[in-house]
Amino acid sequence: MNFADSFRAARWIRFTNLILQAVLWLALFGGLNYIALNHTSRFDLTKNRRHSLSAETKSYLDRLERDVKVVVTLTEDNENEEVAQAYRDITGLLREYSYATRGREKGRIIVHGINVYQNRREAEELGIDQPNSVVLICGEHRRVMPLSEFYRVAGRGKEVHKESFLGESALTAAILDVSNPDKKKIYFIAGHGEMRPDDTSRVRGLSQLAFELRQRNYELVGLDLRLVQKIPADADHGVIIIASPQNRFQPAEEEMLRNFLQTRAGRVILMLDPGRSHGLENLLFDWGVIAYDKLIIDPDPRSLTEANDLRFWNFLPDPTSHITDSLLSNGLAVIVSPAAVVIGDELGRSSNDGLNVKKLVATSDKAWGESDYRSGTRFEYTPGQDLKGQLGVMVISERTQPANNLPLSVRGGRLAVFGTADLISNNRIFSGGNLNLFLATVNWATDRDTQLNIPARPVQRFQLSLSQEELMRLRLGLLLGVPGIVALLGFVVYFTRRN
Numbered sequence: 344m345n346f347a348d349s350f351r352a353a354r355w356i357r358f359t360n361l362i363l364q365a366v367l368w369l370a371l372f373g374g375l376n377y378i379a380l381n382h383t384s385r386f387d388l389t390k391n392r393r394h395s396l397s398a399e400t401k402s403y404l405d406r407l408e409r410d411v412k413v414v415v416t417l418t419e420d421n422e423n424e425e426v427a428q429a430y431r432d433i434t435g436l437l438r439e440y441s442y443a444t445r446g447r448e449k450g451r452i453i454v455h456g457i458n459v460y461q462n463r464r465e466a467e468e469l470g471i472d473q474p475n476s477v478v479l480i481c482g483e484h485r486r487v488m489p490l491s492e493f494y495r496v497a498g499r500g501k502e503v504h505k506e507s508f509l510g511e512s513a514l515t516a517a518i519l520d521v522s523n524p525d526k527k528k529i530y531f532i533a534g535h536g537e538m539r540p541d542d543t544s545r546v547r548g549l550s551q552l553a554f555e556l557r558q559r560n561y562e563l564v565g566l567d568l569r570l571v572q573k574i575p576a577d578a579d580h581g582v583i584i585i586a587s588p589q590n591r592f593q594p595a596e597e598e599m600l601r602n603f604l605q606t607r608a609g610r611v612i613l614m615l616d617p618g619r620s621h622g623l624e625n626l627l628f629d630w631g632v633i634a635y636d637k638l639i640i641d642p643d644p645r646s647l648t649e650a651n652d653l654r655f656w657n658f659l660p661d662p663t664s665h666i667t668d669s670l671l672s673n674g675l676a677v678i679v680s681p682a683a684v685v686i687g688d689e690l691g692r693s694s695n696d697g698l699n700v701k702k703l704v705a706t707s708d709k710a711w712g713e714s715d716y717r718s719g720t721r722f723e724y725t726p727g728q729d730l731k732g733q734l735g736v737m738v739i740s741e742r743t744q745p746a747n748n749l750p751l752s753v754r755g756g757r758l759a760v761f762g763t764a765d766l767i768s769n770n771r772i773f774s775g776g777n778l779n780l781f782l783a784t785v786n787w788a789t790d791r792d793t794q795l796n797i798p799a800r801p802v803q804r805f806q807l808s809l810s811q812e813e814l815m816r817l818r819l820g821l822l823l824g825v826p827g828i829v830a831l832l833g834f835v836v837y838f839t840r841r842n
Contacts, residue, residue, distance in 0.1 A: 459472065494506075527581045
């Protein structure tokens with residue numbers, strides 16, 4: 344018998360055939376994985392393209408030159424369903440950022456999750472001490488993003504609900520911010536007894552605020568206008584803060600600030616206290632704001648704390664600046680001690696001055712501005728002398744077009760005036776919504792998170808309302824109906840095959 348016709352040859356042929364089949368299957372499997380890894384195409388079929396980044400974001404990521412590490416301190420197993428849902432929304436979005444920058448030598452988005460309670464050592468090494476936030480780190484730059492920056496909410500009190508998800512716009516702006524080697528500068532004016540960011544005292548110190556600002560990638564610099572000829576050029580992309588001046592500004596100093604706001608589209612946050620002459624009356628007049636030296640007295644029970652401090656809860660919404668959005672949605676209040684009246688100058692302004700003046704924080708209708716507060720006697724409203732009604736505590740003014748009917752300017756100056764500086768002192772900054780209000784004002788002044796044209800994604804809600812009887816029928820249908828149908832099909836197949 345020939346070897347080719349023997350059983351031994353047949354076994355070898357069958358064995359070789361099996362080996363070749365295995366090799367072909369492995370080659371096919373490896374080839375498909377190679378193609379899937381290097382030549383993939385993804386299709387987002389969701390209605391609002393929830394799993395796709397916008398073309399603007401992809402363009403920014405393509406030009407990113409530094410790695411950005413994104414640390415998420417949220418957890419999915421949080422007892423608060425709102426936080427758990429935010430975890431799913433944010434981590435799902437971050438997967439798209441990580442996927443868009445995969446395989447690159449630089450400019451990657453590296454996502455890392457951490458539980459600050461269970462991983463204390465790692466959290467301390469990263470300089471993270473607060474849960475339920477997103478921290479972006481790029482070299483020495485970092486920025487902390489609370490959950491309030493990711494959502495736009497609607498309603499008030501118990502009726503508040505998430506209206507849209509701002510995650511892509513907020514994250515893209517934050518990535519561009521921390522990856523920029525140049526930090527935005529915040530200049531604190533000195534030389535008139537102002538509150539200082541390096542002061543650790545409880546009443547007049549701003550060291551706690553300084554820490555929060557540095558956590559958000561701002562560089563803090565002191566500026567004495569008496570020692571300079573002009574305001575530094577890099578202040579054009581930052582903001583100047585004047586916190587509780589105790590002495591008057593000289594005319595030359597006021598003129599520098601006026602020119603900074605008017606001709607350089609500068610940004611200034613002015614915080615005044617009652618009983619102090621500041622010497623900035625002409626500047627305020629230019630921007631349609633009046634700061635009265637009148638102490639706010641608000642007898643409304645909602646406007647006083649147990650320690651008889653002022654509690655401001657009346658916030659006016661502003662869809663342009665979004666400064667008060669988070670305060671309104673979360674039912675927060677601002678707690679301070681003394682405060683002066685700040686209002687918009689409706690009578691002294693011309694109709695074509697190009698200013699947009701808005702009152703954002705106000706008292707109750709029962710409040711009045713006391714003129715004779717220095718006497719120390721019991722405060723009583725005096726008609727014709729005191730102001731009464733819903734008085735302003737914070738006013739913002741923005742020049743939407745240059746004065747004298749010049750061509751429209753893309754970037755106008757912005758001024759925010761507070762009737763108190765107590766809200767940012769070390770012993771007040773974490774009271775109620777104080778920090779929230781001030782940081783939102785700084786973000787508005789520096790154009791942070793507003794320069795991107797990335798649309799918000801609506802938050803979809805699905806609600807199933809069933810009565811007790813309908814719920815019982817659904818349970819019976821799932822427990823008995825589905826198994827019953829499967830059993831019936833089994834009997835049909837059985838009898839069909841039997842016959």
